[in-house]
Amino acid sequence: MISDTRALAGDLALAVVRLTRHLRGRRTDSRVSLTQMSAMATLSQEGAMTPGALAARERVQPPSMTRVIASLHDLGLVERTPHPTDGRQIIVTLSESGAELLADEAQAREAWLTERLEKLDPDSLATLQRAVGILSTLVSENS
């Protein structure tokens, strides 16, 4: 059944890159991008943290996260408070409207993808659900 892990890696890479291209392009109706959603989802699931910690958790470099946080802050979706003891650090928190948006989008977001998923049979959906769990562990492994 499993012929070649390397071939699977290549196929998987192309599949996720192509799907991401669709997802990014089709989100123009939403107020936030997938990158912003991803950061907000992490803040929601793991609680407030410093920009450095969020960058590490999202596996991007600190300057990249600075930009994401700045854009979310401009939209009022996150708050930045000083660290209580270390003046170098700041704490990024999901704001009330950020939490609301996250909840709203969890209902309405990815309409294109949801529509297609609804046409799949239960077995395919179960497979995708397991795959999401596997992919998440792949990415969250230490480098």
Place this chain on the structure above:
Amino acid sequence: MISDTRALAGDLALAVVRLTRHLRGRRTDSRVSLTQMSAMATLSQEGAMTPGALAARERVQPPSMTRVIASLHDLGLVERTPHPTDGRQIIVTLSESGAELLADEAQAREAWLTERLEKLDPDSLATLQRAVGILSTLVSENS
């Protein structure tokens, strides 16, 4: 088992976006990007075609494909020949060295991902393999 298709859509979107971020960032050792690989893979699988057809097949806009083709042409990985009867069109073909590179990379590419996949149990690999097929059909559906 399948609780909510919309929730799955959100989880799947975040998972593929994060994995794509890794894959793009880690390919600096390769001569070509994932976008370029994707276009070359399509040319390899479906044969020579016009830029417009390749853009449609890859689900990007024509100007985006123009740039991808130009970069591949600069690298000598594709060839551009005039259309036999319609002077407006051109035919894009995978060059010999393009085909070679595709074959070589099929062995060595995605080392990071391959390494992680090799640590998975056979059941997880089978799940991913099925998931790749499902994701591919999702993206290739008509808009």
Place this chain on the structure above:
DNA sequence: TATTGTTATACTCTATAACTATA
């Protein structure tokens, strides 16, 4: 001196709008 975060800068990927050449 080491750490945290930011600024400056640049590159890739993608899009839309406008243009050119051909049909």
Place this chain on the structure above:
DNA sequence: TATAGTTATAGAGTATAACAATA
């Protein structure tokens, strides 16, 4: 006039290098 492709331009997302503030 319509179509195929390109050029011009812009914006998002990411990176590295250099800087400032604090520990």
